[in-house]
Amino acid sequence: MSVSCQTTGGVSLRPDGSPGPEECSEEALKTMRILRMRVGDSADVQLDANQIDAKPITLYDGPVESLLEGTLGTLEANTRLYGKVWTSGPQVVVRWHQAHPVDGDPVPICAVARFGGNELRKRPDSKPGTAVLGYSGASAFVVNSFR
Template structure:
């Protein structure tokens, strides 16, 4: 007598298949697109579509477009009064659940500091002990709080906080 498949196993196989469909070999994370985003004249990243694999994964995880959650911006600078961000990869962490992703889930993305405000886009999420899955999210903070401090070095952006909000998007604009 054969056992019916377990729902958790089916979820893992589904998400692994999604992740395998969008892997690259030149990125620190297989789900983050390395260097393919065109920059605008002011140094901010240009438009970028959310991959269909990420849209499917977010639907499966019941994460709706426009939903948001509180995150720690940079796990290397957890809960410090001033965070210094550099262009390149970033690892953040959910402070609260987002859809079926629990608090503690890591978010992997990319930081751009060249514009008037810091831009952070997330391309994947990973719960502890699970595979990375594709997502599309951005950091948004109102009232200009993602603006670089005036005393920021030229190749970095200093911010006066270590937490922010991540918002799920269907495309990067």
């Protein structure tokens, strides 16, 4: 039996506190097609625009502003990505729902943070509501839903 509860944002939580599935909005899916962002496309990001190149970094539950370091579809480097961080599970979960290009208006997107080798796994010295990570960077992967 799976137990879950709802967060204030309407995302169900898994028993370990990590977020459950979430659909991308039709608007985000349409926008990503226009921006030539395909599922599986990725680019490097700084997870927290306020902690660029820091080692280690601390992420907090809640909103996050990240910085795109490469191109993603037609989004250029230095585009800001806005989303949410969850730190309750064994590793950090970052989901971005909006991109703000340098010379444009904010647009809806769906992307997640991934990094090989367990780099998104929280360090043991992480306090509740936080995740201490050894690296400030990860990759943003385009998705068509959050799983």
